[in-house]
Amino acid sequence: MLDFFSDLPEYLRVWLQPLAVIAGSLLAGSLLKYAVFALLAAYNRREPVLLTKSVARHLSAPSAWFFPVLVLSFMLPLTYLEAHFLEVMRRFVETALLITFAWGLVKTVDVVQDLVEDHYRLGSADNLRVRKLFTQLQFIKKLVVTLIIFVAVALILMSFATVRKIGTGLLTSAGIASVIVGFAAQRSISNLLAGFQIAFTQPIRLDDVLVVEGEWGRVEEITFTYVVLRIWDERRLVLPLNYFIEKPFQSWTRTTSQLLGTVFLYTDYTAPIEAIRQELERYVNGHSLWDRRVCVLQVTDSKERTLELRCLVSATNSSNTFDLRCAVREHMVTYIQQHHPEALPKTRTLVEAKDQPFTLAPEE
The missing domain is CATH 2.30.30.60 (SH3 type barrels.)
Structure with a gap:
């Protein structure tokens, strides 16, 4: 190769030799990168490993630039450029090498993250x-x-x-x-x-x-x-x-992540508390979202016209707790409507006989 360039005219040798060295270095670096990742792909097909998959996915792009620039940095003295041109070229190659190496380090952090995420599952x-x-x-x-x-x-x-x-x-x-x-x-x-x-x-x-x-x-x-x-x-x-x-x-x-969920019901004073409590326990026992920890019905307040009943149920996480509360509320309201409609909240008005503007018919 050197004999070939020595036979060329001076004006051609000055430009062709550096260009040939640069092109050859970049080609050699690309082939090196291809060979390394081809070996990784072959190993991964034979014995799939997360590390090789992650390296191939994250480091392929940085390596496509890093290996050619690395080979070029070693071959740069063979360009026989003049001192000032060689210095400019060397600075350019060093800068490119630092950039691609830093890029590779950043992607290596992603590889480490993949390994950690695979070892510790967040979805449990x-x-x-x-x-x-x-x-x-x-x-x-x-x-x-x-x-x-x-x-x-x-x-x-x-x-x-x-x-x-x-x-x-x-x-x-x-x-x-x-x-x-x-x-x-x-x-x-x-x-x-x-x-x-x-x-x-x-x-x-x-x-x-x-x-x-x-x-x-x-x-x-x-x-x-x-x-x-x-x-x-x-x-x-x-x-x-x-x-x-x-x-x-x-x-x-x-x-x-376990939580307690509350459902408030407002009923008349004549509501059968024990029957409502038993129905709550029966319904929750058969529900898939209940974690079998807490199922309680208590009278938590007595207002002027209604009783306040609190249904307290438990679930494994907040999403399940919300869904279970909605299901319990819907079922208990339906149960009271169908089986104890007299227990629904009502307003009573008592009218004294002497204040009535009409006469009641006598009972037969």
Whole structure:
């Protein structure tokens, strides 16, 4: 190959040899990438493993750029470019290598996430420990990705002498700048610190059921600065992290997902309480949503015209509890209508005989 270029005229050799080395390096890198991932695919077909599947899915795109640039960085001295052209080319290749390597590291974090998610299942009924872990891992992942990008950008900028000189000068005024930035971004910094506190003290976790601002929903996402709550009707409520540090809210899955549900019935004073209680127990015993923990009917209040009956039932989670409450309410109202209509709320009016403007007919 070198003899071929030596036989060419000088003006052609100056351009053709570097182009041939660059093209050959990029082609060799592409073939190397293809060979590596072909071996992974063959191994995965023979013995499917989540690790190889995840690596092939997430690292294929970064590797398609990283391997050619890596080979080119080794072959660059063979281009025999002039010193200033070689320096420009070297800086370009180093920058591309840093970018593709950082891209690969970010995708490696996704591979680790796949392995963790496969080991710990979030979809199980009682997933308290898993949700704790996932909340921490999500925050750590975002932090690691941010650090990778920050370090990569810093390394790229610091590879230039001009930027290094500017950076040295900026370090001397870092104290003043930090004070200014601290005052300007105190809300953002407080949100970031709140994110650390939420990730490790965990007043909320992923998939927690919360009642916030009068809305019922599940925690869908926790970022550096805000929390996304998926409301029951598919709306999204976005709240700053500081909200969950500074304000009260209801958590229905803090220690367990089990809940008690209440159904209130209002009846006349003549209602047969024991018969209604037995019907509640009979109906709930045969319902698939009841977790067989609590089934109680109590008279919780007596008003001027009605009795307040509270049906207390239990279920494994908030969704089942809501559905069970609706089913119990519908059934008990129907039962009272059909079997004890006299127990429905009524208004009584007593009229004294002496105040009547008419005469009652005598009984025969």
